[in-house]
Amino acid sequence: MNKKIIISIIATIIISFFTINKVFSKEKQKNINKQINIEDKFNFLGNINKKINYFKEDYLDRYISYKKRNKSLSNSDVVLHVNIGIDQNFYTNIKEAPKAGTNYVLVNKFYYLNKDYIPNNLEEIDNNYSVPGKKLVNTAKISFEFLAKKAKEEGLTIRAISTYRSYDYQSNLYNKYIKEDGVEKADKYSARPGFSEHQTGFAVDVDNKITNYNNFDTTKEYKWMLENAHKYGFILRYPKGKEHITGYMYEPWHYRYVGVNIATFIKQNNLTYEEYYFKYFDK
Numbered sequence: 153m154n155k156k157i158i159i160s161i162i163a164t165i166i167i168s169f170f171t172i173n174k175v176f177s178k179e180k181q182k183n184i185n186k187q188i189n190i191e192d193k194f195n196f197l198g199n200i201n202k203k204i205n206y207f208k209e210d211y212l213d214r215y216i217s218y219k220k221r222n223k224s225l226s227n228s229d230v231v232l233h234v235n236i237g238i239d240q241n242f243y244t245n246i247k248e249a250p251k252a253g254t255n256y257v258l259v260n261k262f263y264y265l266n267k268d269y270i271p272n273n274l275e276e277i278d279n280n281y282s283v284p285g286k287k288l289v290n291t292a293k294i295s296f297e298f299l300a301k302k303a304k305e306e307g308l309t310i311r312a313i314s315t316y317r318s319y320d321y322q323s324n325l326y327n328k329y330i331k332e333d334g335v336e337k338a339d340k341y342s343a344r345p346g347f348s349e350h351q352t353g354f355a356v357d358v359d360n361k362i363t364n365y366n367n368f369d370t371t372k373e374y375k376w377m378l379e380n381a382h383k384y385g386f387i388l389r390y391p392k393g394k395e396h397i398t399g400y401m402y403e404p405w406h407y408r409y410v411g412v413n414i415a416t417f418i419k420q421n422n423l424t425y426e427e428y429y430f431k432y433f434d435k
């Protein structure tokens with residue numbers, strides 16, 4: 153082989169080696185800088201990543217920004233609130249509802265069901281405990297009937313007045329409300345279509361047949377529900393004082409079937425379903 157060619161090959165190899173090395177070391181430095189940056193952020197939040205098992209590194213910048221805006225909140229609440237999504241406006245960054253079709257499904261102002269979603273196993277509630285024709289998913293339906301039966305034995309009346317609602321039904325309802333009250337006000341008391349828990353088939357609004365459901369919390373039946381609903385797997389879904397988390401005003405009439413174990417835990421720990429979900433399900 154020609155000497156010149158050999159020399160030029162060797163020279164190319166040497167030059168390539170240095171070039172590649174340079175690129176790699178630049179990349180390495182970049183990674184080190186990034187690491188230092190992340191560590192600073194962790195330090196700012198008191199190294200919460202090591203203490204909170206539902207911490208998500210992807211949300212680090214959101215945690216910091218939310219903490220700066222809410223200095224009095226504990227770090228664990230900062231992480232929880234951001235995971236729930238309430239560092240953002242309701243109805244932004246929306247996603248399809250997780251665990252649809254099960255009694256664990258999460259539907260709120262960030263998680264929706266599709267237009268064509270209809271739950272399986274919808275069954276009509278016994279008319280003794282419901283206005284006629286109201287349906288829930290069968291597990292919730294059976295539990296609700298047990299609950300209402302037990303209440304009746306104690307001389308109380310708990311009646312389902314609104315249960316499963318289709319996407320189209322919710323759409324008509326919401327559009328009626330925004331015509332009457334405007335979007336901002338309607339959003340406070342009504343879900344947008346797809347975002348209503350009633351579409352899951354696991355939510356039920358109740359009254360006592362006499363008092364308007366709006367005043368359900370003035371009744372003996374409400375008191376009974378607060379003490380007993382969890383034994384049948386139901387939770388008060390939109391409690392007082394948690395409006396910033398659920399996105400809904402206090403609704404003493406709206407209950408959600410989640411199963412006995414979760415309902416009991418939620419009641420004992422004074423949680424909303426959002427708080428429960430993002431602490432224990434979403435890791």
Ligand SMILES: [Zn+2]
Binds near residue numbers: 355
């Ligand atoms: Zn409701």
